[in-house]
Amino acid sequence: MIIAIDFDGTCVTRVFPGIGKNVGAEQVLKKLVDKDYKLILWTLRCDHEEDYNEFIPAGNHLTEALDWFKQYNIPLHGIKENPDHKAYPGAVKPYYHILIDDTALGCPLKIDLELSDKPFVDWVEVEKLLIQQGIL
Numbered sequence: 306m307i308i309a310i311d312f313d314g315t316c317v318t319r320v321f322p323g324i325g326k327n328v329g330a331e332q333v334l335k336k337l338v339d340k341d342y343k344l345i346l347w348t349l350r351c352d353h354e355e356d357y358n359e360f361i362p363a364g365n366h367l368t369e370a371l372d373w374f375k376q377y378n379i380p381l382h383g384i385k386e387n388p389d390h391k392a393y394p395g396a397v398k399p400y401y402h403i404l405i406d407d408t409a410l411g412c413p414l415k416i417d418l419e420l421s422d423k424p425f426v427d428w429v430e431v432e433k434l435l436i437q438q439g440i441l
Contacts (some may be wrong), residue, residue: 307401308337309347310334312370314407322392324373326420329428331377343382347400359430
C-alpha cells in the first residue's frame with residue numbers, strides 16, 4: 306500500500322517557509338513503514354535560488370522537509386512522485402492508496418494553541434482510523 310503524505314500542517318505545524326513544530330506524525334509514520342507501507346512525500350515545497358513571490362522566498366524548502374524525514378529515520382518511497390508508477394500522459398498526480406493531508410476533506414484536525422494557531426492533522430485520530438481500517 307502506498308500512502309501520500311503532505312508536510313506543512315500535516316507532519317509539522319504550518320509555518321512555511323520554516324519548519325513547524327512536530328505534531329506526532331513521526332510515531333505513526335514509523336509504524337506504517339514498519340508494516341512495509343510505502344510513503345510518498347506529496348508537498349508543494351521546492352528548492353529554488355530566487356524568490357518566487359512575496360510569499361515564497363528563495364531557499365531549500367524541499368531539502369529542509371526531507372531532512373525532517375531523515376532526522377526521524379522515516380524512509381520515503383518517492384518525493385512528489387511514485388517511482389513505481391508510470392504516469393498517464395499529462396498526469397501530475399502520483400498513484401497512491403491513501404492521502405494524509407491537512408487540507409483533505411475529512412482528515413481529522415486539531416488546534417493546540419501551544420503549538421500553533423492554525424489547525425493541523427490530529428495524528429491520534431489518524432492512527433485510530435488506520436487501526437479501524439486494518440492498516441495498523
